[in-house]
Each structure stands twice: as structure tokens, then as C-alpha cells.
Amino acid sequence: MARLQEKVLTSNFNFKESPFKIKYRKYLHAAVDILSRLKKYPLAFVGLIVLVVYFLMAVFAPFLCPHDPAESNISIRLKPPIFLGGDWSNPLGTDSIGRDLLSRIIYGSRVSLLIGVITVSISVVVGSSLGAVAGYFHGRFDALLSRLADLLLAFPFLIFTIGAMAFMGPGFWNLIIALSFKSWVEFYRLVRGEMLSEKNKEYVEAAKALGQNDFTIILSEIMPNIFHSILVLATLRLGYLIVAEASLSFLGLGVPPEIPAWGSMIQSGKNHMMNAFWISTLPGMALVVLVLSINLLGEGLRDILDPRLRID
Amino acid sequence: MKGIKILERILLAIPIMLGIAIIIFFFMRLTPGDPVDIMMGKAGMVSKAEIANLRKEFNLDKPLHIQLFLFLKGLLKFDLGKSFTKGMPVMELIKETLPATIELALFAMMFALIIAIPVGVISAVKQNSWIDRFAMAGSFFGISMPHFWLAIVAILIFSVKLNLLPTQGRISYGVELAHITGLYVFDSIVTGNLEALIDTLKHIILPAVSLGSAMAAIVARVMRSSMLEVLRQDYIVLARAKGLPEWLVITKHAVKNALIPTITVVGLQMGVLLGGNMIIETVFGWPGIGRMVVNAIFARDYPLVQGVVMFYAFVYITANLIVDIIYTVVNPKIQL
Numbered sequence: 001m002a003r004l005q006e007k008v009l010t011s012n013f014n015f016k017e018s019p020f021k022i023k024y025r026k027y028l029h030a031a032v033d034i035l036s037r038l039k040k041y042p043l044a045f046v047g048l049i050v051l052v053v054y055f056l057m058a059v060f061a062p063f064l065c066p067h068d069p070a071e072s073n074i075s076i077r078l079k080p081p082i083f084l085g086g087d088w089s090n091p092l093g094t095d096s097i098g099r100d101l102l103s104r105i106i107y108g109s110r111v112s113l114l115i116g117v118i119t120v121s122i123s124v125v126v127g128s129s130l131g132a133v134a135g136y137f138h139g140r141f142d143a144l145l146s147r148l149a150d151l152l153l154a155f156p157f158l159i160f161t162i163g164a165m166a167f168m169g170p171g172f173w174n175l176i177i178a179l180s181f182k183s184w185v186e187f188y189r190l191v192r193g194e195m196l197s198e199k200n201k202e203y204v205e206a207a208k209a210l211g212q213n214d215f216t217i218i219l220s221e222i223m224p225n226i227f228h229s230i231l232v233l234a235t236l237r238l239g240y241l242i243v244a245e246a247s248l249s250f251l252g253l254g255v256p257p258e259i260p261a262w263g264s265m266i267q268s269g270k271n272h273m274m275n276a277f278w279i280s281t282l283p284g285m286a287l288v289v290l291v292l293s294i295n296l297l298g299e300g301l302r303d304i305l306d307p308r309l310r311i312d
Numbered sequence: 313m314k315g316i317k318i319l320e321r322i323l324l325a326i327p328i329m330l331g332i333a334i335i336i337f338f339f340m341r342l343t344p345g346d347p348v349d350i351m352m353g354k355a356g357m358v359s360k361a362e363i364a365n366l367r368k369e370f371n372l373d374k375p376l377h378i379q380l381f382l383f384l385k386g387l388l389k390f391d392l393g394k395s396f397t398k399g400m401p402v403m404e405l406i407k408e409t410l411p412a413t414i415e416l417a418l419f420a421m422m423f424a425l426i427i428a429i430p431v432g433v434i435s436a437v438k439q440n441s442w443i444d445r446f447a448m449a450g451s452f453f454g455i456s457m458p459h460f461w462l463a464i465v466a467i468l469i470f471s472v473k474l475n476l477l478p479t480q481g482r483i484s485y486g487v488e489l490a491h492i493t494g495l496y497v498f499d500s501i502v503t504g505n506l507e508a509l510i511d512t513l514k515h516i517i518l519p520a521v522s523l524g525s526a527m528a529a530i531v532a533r534v535m536r537s538s539m540l541e542v543l544r545q546d547y548i549v550l551a552r553a554k555g556l557p558e559w560l561v562i563t564k565h566a567v568k569n570a571l572i573p574t575i576t577v578v579g580l581q582m583g584v585l586l587g588g589n590m591i592i593e594t595v596f597g598w599p600g601i602g603r604m605v606v607n608a609i610f611a612r613d614y615p616l617v618q619g620v621v622m623f624y625a626f627v628y629i630t631a632n633l634i635v636d637i638i639y640t641v642v643n644p645k646i647q648l
Contacts, residue, residue: 156625
């Protein structure tokens, strides 16, 4: 922590560069610093590597898939995976209408990661900017937004999302809207609270005395100092949102059925538990491994960067 | 003084309920077209007069602010409107399915607490031992595991492979049981019906464990950390110094105090329990509110969905209110 602060502070006093360049360098320093410290947390490091592998899988899905995920061939339906006596043309077997399970699982990672990452990004941007403004200016705007935040927090997340999807209907962007509608609040509360405690510190006073305007102070003075808390929360929320997406797809309220998603694959395999259990268990494994590694990474980052957020 | 604080807290819940009602109301209007259009579009041939009648029946012919007013007025009388598909008041339907949901939630919570509190206590007392590490790894899995995935794996192991437990419903076909409270396990105990008791218990194990595991995982972690904190306090040192045996120090002094923060978490976890019940009830064909609302979503029965979501919000807020009140009563240091 001390090293990070030292770096942040030294780059702060370089007046020759533009504020935006300084800000950019601060984040770069922080990222390198986090990575070097993550090595001491082997489990979190494993989580990071698994997450990167999943991302690569999602990006290069068309090159990795042995088959078209939508192509069905009824003559090879319910074929077992290779470790249960199947063959290499469908390494993880096929589903009830003969679609290749491996290809569908690889494509499924796209839905989970895309929806997770987009929703987290929207929540971070909306929540942090509203929180920053509310915490920094602390006026009527803050009072109003904080009431709204209380209101949204008084609502269990999954119920709210299920209700919203019930009214909007399945769809990629509908799902993102439903998930973001409430998840920005966590970031709002975090950033607002941090803003309130940071804005009276000496370095902010100093920046004010130097004649910097409020916008610059928020963006390039205060934000870099609370960036790490946002990063930790964002990682932990990513895992949660991916589970929420899968739960909604499982209920048939997620993305439209023609897009392969792990939740709906688990649902479709439920009817074949007796004779082809791999249809629901394998996509479930893919989901659990992803969520576990995101949570391992998140908890590791929290221990490194922001021990105050710990629940234990 | 405390009485006034509690009253204040109760009064504060009212504007929150009102706000939620308004959010739900407007969310329902976000749907393109009005609910009657969408429903009738699915149903096919319906005359214009019938559509107009339906609009009138559900107040959709009135201006928006009047609709909102009527909706809120209905809420005051616990009137959640009428279901499109079942033609019954939503409140009646909730009353019908409520016992099944309560029974499942109670068992899930019991399972969670019975597992989590001892695990948390033992982990804290034996901090960094293999038991602690094993328990915390387990709770980490519990937090990361989606409800429905756990349910599927449980069905696969205990029903499909071992053929031990049933996977659908609350009671086997042909097992007789007098319905007194609607909580089947309780009813079979009261009537002394051993056959029904074994059967209902067999039905409830898998759904309750799948639903309660996430709560167990979180409560175990919180219990462990608050135990660790309590064990460092002066009064524990004093209790040891005056020669109390260690088990008495832990049970009588430490656990009692460590339970206080845990209560809040249990209240917050009610939300997870309520959300999870929609999924678990659907997987296990459990005839409760959760399955009803999921079916209502696919039948496009908007008043029913709206009413049940409102009901869930009410339960969640009330549960947290009760938790807050218990918190003030058991912990004299905390003010609301």
C-alpha cells in the first residue's frame, strides 16, 4: 500500500504533464503493482489465469469449436462424452437434438462473460459518477439519489430482476437493463462514502488552493485513490452477475433461446437426467469453475487492496 | 426511549413500501402496449367488446395517475388485484400457496443455521486448523455455487443414482394427510401420522438443502469472524482468568455476543432465500409462491406477477424490520 501511495504521490507532483496523462500513468502503476502482489496469493493468481483462459475461449470461440453450436443431427443425439465411451468427433457428447455440447459450452461463455462485463461496466460508470458527484457536492442531488438507492436496496436483487424480465421479455439488452437497474447502487454507495471521507483530506485542500476546478479534483485527484475499492467490488459483482444471468436463463427469462447460454443448457438437460446427465452437468461445471475463479480473484484483490471490505 | 426509536423505524418503512409500489407500477407500464393487448394477442380471437371489458375490469381505461391511485388504494386494503389466468384475487392465490413456501423457507433456514453456527464457532475457536480451512473452503464453494446447479447435482446423486429421495412435489400420491396448517411436516406431527411424516420429510430434504446452502455458507463466515472478534475482548480474558472452563467461556460468553452481528446477516439473507425459492420451487415442482410466479410470467399474467413481486418486497422489508428491532433489543449498545 505504501509503495502504491508513494508512486501515486510522486506522479501527482509532476506538473509538466497534463492531468490526464498523469491519471493514466497512475492507473498503469497501480495495475503493475497489483499484479506483482497477486503472486503472493496463489489461489487468486490461479483465479486470474482461469478467467483469462475463459476470456480467450469466448473471443476465439469460432476457431475453437469443432462444430456449429446450432447444428443439430438427430442421428447422434444423446451421445456420451469421451470419458463415458464417446468418440473424439463430439468430445463432450451431444444434447437431446444432437448438437455438439463442447461447441455450445464454448459459445455459452460468450453470453456469460459479455453480459457480466457489460453490466459491471455500466454499473461502475453510472454508480461511480453519480456517487462521486453526490459525495463531493453533498447537496439536494445527493439526498434525492440516496433515497432512491435505499429504495432499490430494499428489494432483493433476483426478485427485482425476474420481475423486470417478466415485463420486458427475454432479450440480450433487456437482460442487461434488468441487471444494471439495481446493481449500480452498490458502486454508488461505495464511491459516495469514499468521496465523503476523502474530500476533506489535505491533498484535496491543496488541489483546491492550487486553483484546480472541482471536475479535475474528482477525476484526477480523488478517483485514483478510491479506484482500488471499485476494482475489488467490480470483480466480486462480476461473479454474482454471471450467476444471476445463468439463473435467469435457467428460468427461460434470459437471452432468447436460440443463443446458447449455460443456464438454458442446464435447464434443457434437466429432462434427460436419467439417461444423459452430462447435458446439464457439464455446462454447470463450466459456470461453477468460472464463478469460483472470479470469486477467488476478487477475494485475493480485496485482501491486497481493501481489507476493509472483508466480511470476515 | 427505545420504544420511540422502534416506532420511528416502523414508520420509516412506510415510504419505502410506497416507493417500491410506485416503481413496480411504472415498470409494469414499461411493457410495449398494455398488458391486455399482449395477453389477448397471445390468446388469439377475442372481440373488441371483450377487450374493452377487460380494460375496464383492470382499470386500464383510466388515466395513468388514477390507475396509480387505485393501485395504491388497493394495496392499503391488501388487495393486489385479480389474476388474468385464474380469475381469482391475487391475495387468495398467495394465501393458497403460502404454506408450501413458508415450510420450505423454514426448513432451509433451519438447515442453514444448524450447520452454519456450529461450523462458524468451531472454525473460530480452532482458527487456522485443518477444520477451519476445510470449513472455509466449503463455505467459499457454497457462496459461488448457484442454487439451481446445486439442486441439479443433488437430484442426480440422491435421486437418479442412489434412488433415495423423491424429486417432485411435497407428498407422494396416495399418502393421506389431514390439512390443518398447510405445513405438511407440522400437520403430520400433530395428527400423529408417521407415514406422512416420513414421506414429507423425504420430499423436503433436497429442496431445503439446495435453498439453504448459500445462506449457510455466508452465515458460517460471518459467525466465524464475529467469534474471532469477540474472543479477543477483555471480558473473555476475564472469564478465563477467573477459572471458567473453556467450553463455558465459549458457549456462555462468546457465542451469545457473536450471534448479534449474525442476526443482521440472516435478515439480509432473507432476500436470497426469497429469490432462490422461485428457482428451487421450479426445479423441484414445489407448489409454492415461487413456482406460481414463474408460471405466471410465462402465462403473461401481469397482475399476478405484479402482486407477488409486491408481496415479496413486503416480506423482505418486514423481515429486515423485525431483524432491526431484535437487534436493538438484544444489543443495548446499538441505537436505530
